[in-house]
Amino acid sequence: MSSGHVQKIKQLPWVLWIRQVQGIILFELRRSLTLRRSPFVYLLALAPLALLSLRLFFPTEQEILDGIGGINVMFAIIFRAFYLRLAVFFGCVGVFMRLFRGDVLEKTLHYYFLTSVRREILVVGKYISGVLLNFIIFGGSVAVAFFLLYLPSGWVTVEEFVFKGPGMGHLFSYVGVTFLACIGYGAVFLLMGLFFRNPIVPASVILGWEYINFLLPPYLKKISVIYYLESLCPVPIPSGPVTILAEPAPFWLAVPGLLGLTLVVLVIAGLKIRQMEISYGEE
């Protein structure tokens, strides 16, 4: 980048933009954190915790025999099958598709459009608020579920595995993957919310694509969010008989790949929102 470009970027009103983004995040979080606006998201996050809490009282013999290795695989399966493919996915559908569509339905989007904020900044602010909301809810749920799963093995085992062994690293990886899932799915569904009035159709198509990922040839697997997320999970899970195997994406490709995809999607969302008109009568 030439020094002229650097100078130009430095002259941009970053301080104002950051303040505006903060303002949007504060307002959105305050609206969204209420149970009334997102009950379904809270239900998705709390359901596995309720089920795993039961295990504290009724541990199965098989799990005790399998030891830490078995529990590691069990959590990996729960994380991939429930959190990634179901909870975070539908949490992002619920939160991100509502970011703009919800305001259109409530006839309140014009308040944002009538402030001295660039519409692209509005996209960024709303997107970050959605990522934070989903990450707080699902990242917290993943962390609690992790401990709930290991606790029935006894505190000594937990201490050995989590605090002296690789457990803490696993936990950080799972929470990190949850964060990336919120980022990736969030961007996709924010964009879908700008193009589609009804979220069911695009959500079903994307859900179907992500679900059949294990059946897809390696080159098609790479056109999905789940491929990169699963590549980052710390514990591999046994593959089924019909799974088409593909090399997992290395860390250096998975993380920048997801972030790059997110950036592209947000740029498209920014361009779309710039052209958007307010005509609530048609909704």
Add this chain to the structure above:
Amino acid sequence: MESREIRFENVSKFDGEVLGINRVSLAIRPGITGLVGPNGSGKTTLMNLMTGLLRPTRGKVSVLGLSPYDPEHLFRNVGYCTQFDAFPRGTTGFHFIQSFLRIHGFTGAEATRLTEEALIRVKLTEAADRKIAAYSKGMRQRIKLAQAIAHNPGILILDEPLNGLDPMARAEVIALFRELSADGKHVIISSHILHEVDMISDQVIMINGGYVVAEGEIQDVRSEMPEHPIQVLIRCSDPGRLASRLFQMDHVVEAKIQADQKGLLIRTRDADQFYLRLNEAILETGQDIEAVAPADEDVHSVYQYLIGSNGGSTS
């Protein structure tokens, strides 16, 4: 040189096959501008085009030289109180205004101060901490107004701002508009209530079926309608004698004595000539004059001449 006008240059807006406005060219100067026309005539479309909520199908709009599609610069100087009667759920009046000031980019302390000032201006401080969902129609109207003026814009665009207000609140809000206009600001008001537009507007824009049918100061608009003779009401001691004297002027086409025998309604094709020679007629006929006033140089009359329907009531 920085423009002080809101300009529409041959602007059309179609929504599919439906006409919003058609080939509108306007230059709105500072002061209070009344935007009048029947329902569906294009008033809100015009306001939405000024504020970038809609994009024109053809033509160009500029606001003080700025594009309506540059919100970062435009809305530092523009406040728009729309007709939409919806608010973000669960917010209080205070939180609603303060939150959008923060989104404008004000710091927390600035936003709080400006919110308090705006609430004082619309007399809503006591209800500030109550949820907007519990507000009456008039209070909701005032909180929208507070939100539009909170960042001290130079241009205030108000779509039916008097709807839902009781007479006392109307008077207070009209006084506020006058105050803002006296500060050199643009205040653009759409309303169905013509006598209120008449009371407060420095200039009017009349719109019908998507076309601007008249614009300017109401007297100027009225004088451009030679097919409708000007009406002048004279309250005097002997209207019969004055009527016969005035009928000698060839531009006077009608004289009606009022039922109480204390007034005379004259219709003339040349108001300037009429006023020049009126004093002479009064002296000749020895009248005691109580009042001389134009009877149809108001928005209501012009509206009726141009648009044809009765625009005196809300709908």
